[in-house]
Structure formats: structure tokens, C-alpha cells
Amino acid sequence: MSAPGIVLVFPAFASDYKEDLSQLIPGYTDLFRDLARKASEQVNAPLYLFDSSTHNFLDHELFNQYISYIQSCTCSTLIRNMGLNPGILAGYSMGIYAALFDSESITFETGLDLIRNAFREIGEVTKNRNFSMCSIIGLNIKDIHQLINQIDKDTEISNQNGVFAFVLSGHLSSLNSIVFKAKEEGAIHTHIFEVTQPYHSGFLKETETEFSNFVNHIQVLKPVSPIISVIDQTTLTSPEQLRRELVRGLYQPLNWYQTHLKLSNIGYKTFIECSPLNALRRIARFLPGEVTYFSPLSAIH
Amino acid sequence: MARITENTRNEVKDVVYHFFADECEVDKAQINDQTNIIKDLDGDSLMFLELIEIFKKKYNLDIELKTIGKYAVKHPVSTIGQLIDMQMIIIEHENRLLELEK
Numbered sequence: 001m002s003a004p005g006i007v008l009v010f011p012a013f014a015s016d017y018k019e020d021l022s023q024l025i026p027g028y029t030d031l032f033r034d035l036a037r038k039a040s041e042q043v044n045a046p047l048y049l050f051d052s053s054t055h056n057f058l059d060h061e062l063f064n065q066y067i068s069y070i071q072s073c074t075c076s077t078l079i080r081n082m083g084l085n086p087g088i089l090a091g092y093s094m095g096i097y098a099a100l101f102d103s104e105s106i107t108f109e110t111g112l113d114l115i116r117n118a119f120r121e122i123g124e125v126t127k128n129r130n131f132s133m134c135s136i137i138g139l140n141i142k143d144i145h146q147l148i149n150q151i152d153k154d155t156e157i158s159n160q161n162g163v164f165a166f167v168l169s170g171h172l173s174s175l176n177s178i179v180f181k182a183k184e185e186g187a188i189h190t191h192i193f194e195v196t197q198p199y200h201s202g203f204l205k206e207t208e209t210e211f212s213n214f215v216n217h218i219q220v221l222k223p224v225s226p227i228i229s230v231i232d233q234t235t236l237t238s239p240e241q242l243r244r245e246l247v248r249g250l251y252q253p254l255n256w257y258q259t260h261l262k263l264s265n266i267g268y269k270t271f272i273e274c275s276p277l278n279a280l281r282r283i284a285r286f287l288p289g290e291v292t293y294f295s296p297l298s299a300i301h
Numbered sequence: 302m303a304r305i306t307e308n309t310r311n312e313v314k315d316v317v318y319h320f321f322a323d324e325c326e327v328d329k330a331q332i333n334d335q336t337n338i339i340k341d342l343d344g345d346s347l348m349f350l351e352l353i354e355i356f357k358k359k360y361n362l363d364i365e366l367k368t369i370g371k372y373a374v375k376h377p378v379s380t381i382g383q384l385i386d387m388q389m390i391i392i393e394h395e396n397r398l399l400e401l402e403k
Contacts (some may be wrong), residue, residue, distance in 0.1 A: 137346050137347065137350060138346075138350065138366050138367065138369075138370045139366075139367065139370075143367070164350060164366060165347070165350075183370075183374055184371075184374075185367060185370075185371075186365075186366065186367030186368060186369070186370030186371040186374075187367075187370050188346050188349060188350055188366065188369065188370045188373065189345075189346030189349075282345060282347060283347065285324070285347055285348070285351055286347050286350055286351055286354075
């Protein structure tokens, strides 16, 4: 089945949201188990012990990324096995690795190696410093810039999820102050993420050299489906573009909002989230455009 | 300031119940005024934001999100009934919402 109007989207982190379709998607449990065993051998971690009912491992920053990657690879494989060919792929943050797997640019094992190496390089650059990320919902970009200027000019907007929805990266102490002030200024919701790294911010610029060395030594093939850059919304179709995206994705800010707008404006109306969870479908509710998000369960049915 | 009629609360209640039944994929009959939005429905702040936009359009409200945010800090909402009460106050007072605090 050819479906050029379909976008497959890949989330960054696994979560313990109430909605978890992993028991309902036909074929999911067996394939996830197979991939988790394969992943456990590749990264030497007991990922096969992951239990979707107890959400173990999800508070482990690296393991969480592995689990999210395995979940996404499982869903995308099941969707591809139906013969569905998406028009384009979009990886939210670390979701880029699963998008690369889905596009057949990298192997399943290479995706795991990328996650492990990125995490290690980031850890080297930020060691002995307390970083994190936070979300602020309900303030506009001008308000956010004002908060940053008032409290810590080094704090960065690392992603925009909507007109009134932002993710910031920076020192944990600064983020705590910004969140406190944001509430005073009328933010509807704020949240400090349970992460220890300032993903997608200039704090990680120093990862560039070492991570480039790694990325330049792995095999990256031309993608069978194009991937949209969540950084600048260009369409990535060559291995060179993908390598560059992998490296800069660690230290440059994302803009999921603009990515969504771009896809909507060029005619993509159907999005399928490659995950048994619904993190991106939650964000999408407040994005403009006549688009519909589906779970893999809906897509398979 | 929007005119509140006897029907307004029923309208608001109907919109809120329909909205959460639809968004959270639960039967409307399972929702009541004591239903906890986060614990029972797995709702979130983006839903709250979306609902505000629905009411802004429905009643042509002149209110900034920030004003609602400042009010909500002092009057946190956890149940459907509390949310309906807050929407009624927003509809009635719009951007003068914070004057109620004085």
C-alpha cells in the first residue's frame, strides 16, 4: 500500500502514561521481546527484563532511551510489514535513531550504538555539573526570553512544541528559578524533567568532534523514506545529511512546532506515532493544522 | 464581560464532559464532577489549554492565558467540577479575573 501522505513520527523517551497499547497491538509483544533480547546483547544491559506494566527502567536515563528506541522499532517494523510506505519520517529528539532505523539507513544495532555513544559523549562534556531540562506551558516566546534574560542568560530554549509550549535546557538551579518565576508570570504548567543532561543546547557543543568521529565510522545508507530535520525543517535524503543531523542534533535546538507546521503546510495530514505510548499525540492536540494522529493500533487496524 | 444565563453552566458542563470523554477515550457516563482529571482520566495541562481555547472561541472571550495561569496558581483545579467552576468564572470575568483577588 502506498501512502505518500503519511508521516511516521518517533518519540524520544518512554513514559509511564496511562495509555499503553503494547498488549493490544497484534504481534507487538513477541517482536518487542525479540528486539529487547538482541538489544540486551548489543549494549550489555538487561533490557529484556523490561515490563510494560511496571515501567521498570524508565527512571534510568540511558535505559529509557533504549526502551523507547526498541518500542519504536517494534512499531515501525509492524507497520512496514503491513506494506505501508510513509511519505516522510520525523524523529522527535532521540527519536531520530528509530527514524533512521525505519528508513533502513542504519541497522537496529547501530541505532543502539548511537544512543550509547551520544549518551557517553554528553556525559563527558557535562560531568560534575548539574544540568536538566524543563517544560513551560502557557507563556509565549517573548515571555520565555524575558525569563531567561532575568534569571540566567545561559539557559536555552531547546525545543518549541507550540505557541505556548517550550522546553528549556540549562543548569538545574537556573531552571528551578525560571520555573518558579514562570508560575508567577502565569504559566499554566511547568515541569522539571527527570534528566541530567541539557539535550539540544549549546552546553553540548563540545560533543561535536568526538561524536562526529563515531558517526563518520558507522554505516549510514540512503534512507528509503526521507526524514524531516526537526532542527531546520529541511528534508534529509542523503547519508551525509543524516550524519550531520545526528551530530548537530545533540547541541542545536529543535522546533517540533515548526516541523509540524511545515509538514501540515505541504499536505501531510495523517501522522502515526511509532510507539505504544502517546507522548507525541498529546503534544499534537494543540498544534495547528487539520492533521490527525493515529496510534500504531489504529494504523494496523 | 460575558452574560451568564441559566443555561451557561449546563453548556459549559456539556462541553467539558464531551471534551474529556473524547480526549481521554472514556465513556461520558464514567465522568462526574468528582472525577479527578489527572488521576482518573490521565489528563494533562495541554488539555486544559485546549479547553480554554474552545471556550475563548465559543464565548468570544477577551482573556490572556497568563491571566488564567496567575489565577490558577491560587485556585488549583483537580476535578471536573472544579474545572467547570473555573471556566464559569473565566467566562464571567475574562481579563478582569485577577480583580477578584483584590
